[in-house]
Amino acid sequence: MLNQDRGKVVEIRGLKKSFDDNHVLMGVDLDLYKGENLVVLGKSGSGKSVLIKIMVGLLKQDEGSIRILGTDTDGLTLKELNKLRLKIGFSFQHSALYDSMTVKENLEFPLTRNIKGLSRKEIDKRVDELLDAVGLPQSVNQMPSELSGGQKKRIGVARTLILNPEIMLYDEPTAGLDPITCMDINKLINQVREQFNTSSIVITHDLTCAKETGDRMTVLLDGQFKATGTFEEVFAQASDQRVKSFYDYNFIK
Amino acid sequence: MSKINHEKKPLISKKIDRFFIGLASAFSFVKMFFQEVFKPPFEFKEIIRQCYEIGYRSLPLISLTGFIVGIVFTNQSRPSLSEFGATSWLPALISIAVVRAMGPLVTALIAAGKVGSSIGAEIGSMKVTEQIDAMEVSAINPFKYLVVTRTVATTLMIPILVMYTDFVALMGSFINVNQNELVSLSTFFVQVFEAISFLDLFSSLIKSLVFGFTIGIVGCYKGYNSSKGTEGVGKAANSSVVMAMFLIFIEELLALQIVNAIRYA
Ligand SMILES: Nc1ncnc2c1ncn2[C@@H]1O[C@H](COP(=O)(O)OP(=O)(O)O)[C@@H](O)[C@H]1O
Numbered sequence A: 001m002l003n004q005d006r007g008k009v010v011e012i013r014g015l016k017k018s019f020d021d022n023h024v025l026m027g028v029d030l031d032l033y034k035g036e037n038l039v040v041l042g043k044s045g046s047g048k049s050v051l052i053k054i055m056v057g058l059l060k061q062d063e064g065s066i067r068i069l070g071t072d073t074d075g076l077t078l079k080e081l082n083k084l085r086l087k088i089g090f091s092f093q094h095s096a097l098y099d100s101m102t103v104k105e106n107l108e109f110p111l112t113r114n115i116k117g118l119s120r121k122e123i124d125k126r127v128d129e130l131l132d133a134v135g136l137p138q139s140v141n142q143m144p145s146e147l148s149g150g151q152k153k154r155i156g157v158a159r160t161l162i163l164n165p166e167i168m169l170y171d172e173p174t175a176g177l178d179p180i181t182c183m184d185i186n187k188l189i190n191q192v193r194e195q196f197n198t199s200s201i202v203i204t205h206d207l208t209c210a211k212e213t214g215d216r217m218t219v220l221l222d223g224q225f226k227a228t229g230t231f232e233e234v235f236a237q238a239s240d241q242r243v244k245s246f247y248d249y250n251f252i253k
Numbered sequence B: 001m002s003k004i005n006h007e008k009k010p011l012i013s014k015k016i017d018r019f020f021i022g023l024a025s026a027f028s029f030v031k032m033f034f035q036e037v038f039k040p041p042f043e044f045k046e047i048i049r050q051c052y053e054i055g056y057r058s059l060p061l062i063s064l065t066g067f068i069v070g071i072v073f074t075n076q077s078r079p080s081l082s083e084f085g086a087t088s089w090l091p092a093l094i095s096i097a098v099v100r101a102m103g104p105l106v107t108a109l110i111a112a113g114k115v116g117s118s119i120g121a122e123i124g125s126m127k128v129t130e131q132i133d134a135m136e137v138s139a140i141n142p143f144k145y146l147v148v149t150r151t152v153a154t155t156l157m158i159p160i161l162v163m164y165t166d167f168v169a170l171m172g173s174f175i176n177v178n179q180n181e182l183v184s185l186s187t188f189f190v191q192v193f194e195a196i197s198f199l200d201l202f203s204s205l206i207k208s209l210v211f212g213f214t215i216g217i218v219g220c221y222k223g224y225n226s227s228k229g230t231e232g233v234g235k236a237a238n239s240s241v242v243m244a245m246f247l248i249f250i251e252e253l254l255a256l257q258i259v260n261a262i263r264y265a
């Protein structure tokens, strides 16, 4: 089940990050193996978004090292960092669609700006492929404001996939969606892995999402990972009452 | 970067710290603009789109204000001039007032309100909804795409709008003068152009460029640094206007000093 023999695509060691007196990450270690979906579970404000934002260089860590696809992110020039960023897809919590652009323009924007000399036909074909992949071919000329929350998520995912990333980072993919749309998004995350051969980190506080999408999961508590393993392992062996309470809150309540 | 310990300092000192941190960050924002503006790609398409937006947004209000300023100023100046029997100087007086001061100032203040606030709000909302982060993670330079284009557009458009305001204000004035003093259009404009010098036109142009740059860069800076939440967007829009207007007045005073120094040298 685990893909540990396939090698690591991400290796994080001793990651620390504080904002003044707010110590958010206090020594985080993380391995992501090729082809797996790793779920990072944690309540809101625990630093989940900070963790993946550091990975793509939107924030800078105070201490610790990050290796992504064999590249150490420390001390990269902007050009080198941008080269690495193209291999990482980042799906934002609120989708972050460019609201002055149509769906089609949203998808084209990263494509035409990073790959020069594409013909109109090639661009259209790629946009169509991705809209098909996320199941929204009919939305091509809509504005983001006309889309539902779930549709925005899908378009956001399509936009990050357009550059063929090797790693996907999903920031709370199901937050704020109704249960049925959540199920669709969970399916999409699994489908993306099959179809695009990505390795993913899925950040969530939704246990159903964790169970459906994760091969492995880990719980972020007090700035550290408290339990790591499969879904069953994490909750069967949890020594920390707060890890257990996560489960109770989601499934028993 | 060194961290400033806010806890142990008294309030005044904290405020002074914040002022200088703000000043430094504004300064480096402006510096970044000049580093990026001459580097390709130049985003001509986006610049043209922004120019169009700016013109489209401010034209109605500028037309109305310019026209009314022309009429009112002419009307209000007449009694003083007629005391000396000098109403024939009206076109010259209005011309100097409009070209040297009122045209650029009226245009810049209106554009600060209409354009500056919408740039602040637009970039502020892109900031809080993580659209700027989204550009960054897809290896697109958001500073170049958003800030440079908008600031270049305002810098180019304000001078054009100022010329337009000058013209509209003079037309307003002409209508009033024509009714009262029975001066023809050609006579009016001959007097208008005789009154203004090359220095007047040149300094008006430079001033308009500076006003335009100010409106663009302040709107972008406030938007780029807006705080989280919808409240942050509102604040960014509002403080763009206040800050831009404040700077425009300061620049107007400085320009006055410089031009006078040249004129009477
Ligand atoms: N840019 C920032 N500046 C200051 N504090 C921040 C910043 N980003 C996040 N934080 C703080 O870090 C903590 C973790 O935030 P975040 O990672 O967004 O939580 P979540 O786990 O809900 O995604 C919060 O307390 C938040 O206030």
Ligand SMILES: [Mg+2]
Binding pocket: A048, A049, A050, A093, A171, A172
């Ligand atoms: Mg978050």
